Amino acid sequence: MRVEKDVTNDLTRLSATEMMRGLANRLFSSTELVKAHLLRIEEVNPKLNAVAYRRYEHALKEAEAADHLRLLSKTDPSTLPRLLGMPITVKEMYRIEGLPITGGVHKHRNRLATEDAAVVSRIKAAGAIVLAKTNMSTLTMAHETDNVLFGRTNHPLNPLHTPGGSSGGEAALISTFASPWGIGSDLGGSTRLPAHFCGIVGIRPTYGRISSVGEYPAYSHHLHMNSVGVLARNVQDTQVLYEVLSDHHISPLVPREIPIKWLAQTDKAPIDEELALGMEQLIRAMRDSGLAIESVEGRFLASATALWQNVILQDRGQETITEIQEGSSFHLFSELMKSKRGTSVYHKWILRLLLGARLFPPSEQAIRSFPRQIERLREKFREITEDRGVLLTPLYPTASPRHGKVAHYVYNNMGSRVLPYLVFVNVLGYPGIAVPIGRTKAGFPFGIQVVGGAGQEQVVFAVAKAIEEIAKFI
Template structure:
């Protein structure tokens, strides 16, 4: 039961084929079996979850109207506030911090009937691609314990991939939903910036780059979750666009979508098996009736998004981190130390970075005049071993920051982007592909993803741990 997707679990609950108590207990049992090896769970709320499951069961027996996720457990990255449940942000500095209210995204899943099961691990303050901290330590990838599940939503991706949760919430400032999803073989969506409120996520800065989004094991779960999460909440000033058209896979399957696919140039060195997987996905889309052709996007060849990200993120993030860690030097992990040690860009460099982002936006706007979607890599290699400072890809040595190269442009521009598995590396690790569409066209991304999932040979594979 833990490996059924959330949509199926909700249907079984509604049909009285399984009770919410049985469903929650099955996930608690799975956590007990798998988490000691993975270390993905920060806080388990078993007692409360079982009590809510009992209440959900009584509602079914009374014949009450049921939400679309009634009785289904879910997990939440520990950067999002959860009422009366610790939210500790990957740091001993915030150990024992208990919010009084839920983040908007958490509240919306609970309103749909979902039951909070646990909080999941993250790098300190969410600013790293390796999920490790001084609070509970390092999270391992369920496909290979010697590999990273990525970051910063690495605990969430590991929990979902390992069957400890069918559905979860993560966040993404440069890679943090899509990269961990690719490393662990699940699905994650970074919707158009502002579609899903980031209210009560920490840190808030740089707010124009942060996204909150769903993570799951199927595209239909992502579509359902997105439809529940999207829309203004009156608190997040960026979340001001009403959901005015279909949020799920609702496009006519016979429509000839135009999809461009890109491996190089534009992303730097890419592992051959990742490039092959993107090509395989392009052929699958062509066979599924899409009009598919290789493309080049000049602005990606001219601008390295990582450089822009560092120039924009550093000056805004450092003061917030410095304030949080003041007086706690002995409790600061290496991730925060690296942020605090970053040199500040000059005002000229900062302005140049903001102008380069505008050129990126214009370049993508031009691309999406001609195409409905873009198919490209997520990460440029499969999940690497823990704590590598450098990668060797195709004989070229790059720093670990290179892992951001294919994802950060879509944070800088706020475009919707989805990560899903479509291949396997030679050593058995998942390989993801990334689907991007124009602003507010999440339905297109989900449509294309559903077509790929329908022909995928790796959908539903389970990790060994």
């Protein structure tokens, strides 16, 4: 069955919810929908470099099977899987049986997954069809998307700019209508930062809400900071995929009954004037709509970046070395020099991470204090949000910068200037969602963040939907 280009554009520009409705009403087939997205991927990927591995033949066969099942179930469509025939993309870190699972590491370039990750099993059981695995940073350990196996992923609006990371491949494809939604991860903003840079929605749920079994890497010393991430082009689509992955139904809430607090910026991480004005305009519009929003100071975020960094570096990089090392020995400074010459099999950013782990490891006393510091931050958050509300914050001080700019801050020990709004959520282990609200004069999108308490995804989604609706009119 041939899909013309204009039909491709019509189908791929639907929301995921509209696609599901169209499939249910037989306005188009899953085969047509999948083919349309495959054509779109091939159209945009040469510029983006967002795809790590294609799964096209399997996807087309699964689409035909979905169409056949829908035809057989004509009398009782309610018995069909919720996502039957829906295309989706998945970050390279999640195992898909028969496909490589590398984490962007040269050592694992030929390793194949022998089973599906939990999130992949769940979406397959719901009837979704995986089109491709998407690019990421090495071992998810950078806020941009680049590695020695697949290279650098570019921003959809300008190839000189970054889509963010580490789930940048997902965000780039979704924002260009090459995928309706996808699965990422979030250790330090890896879902929310690409969503902010690319103008889509991305949530990191409460730690443990979605099973991470079968992800690679899986660092035990990262505690509760990493979470499966969900990305889509609007809040409703994000909620649908979240519900499937978490088996947690989101009931509607009235935003006016939710305490909403607004943290405009911290002194150490000032926000670009254009973004600050856009967010203040949104806050005024929200207040004008009848929502009570109280402004709060950001001093409680002062220690969040250092705490997040110390948790990651507490093993002095040993687990990372174990994962990437080829041969009987590993010499960091030698590899750093080889990296500058372009002859190392290790990416420069993972080497810079290891250098930081060697130069700035937390002391044993600091490591013992982690539980106390984390609980103190949680207590302050609960106090600010009245234990049932949300905190609105920026996501990052700027819209998408040029490649290397985010990594420059992080790997030169200046993360506190750019990361506190992202990583305090990971330190908490709580849900945070990025919602697009505007564009800069140069055309780059930017968003705002909604953070809720542990297990309070319902509150987060309710406020995110209100923001999305209000942002349409400002």
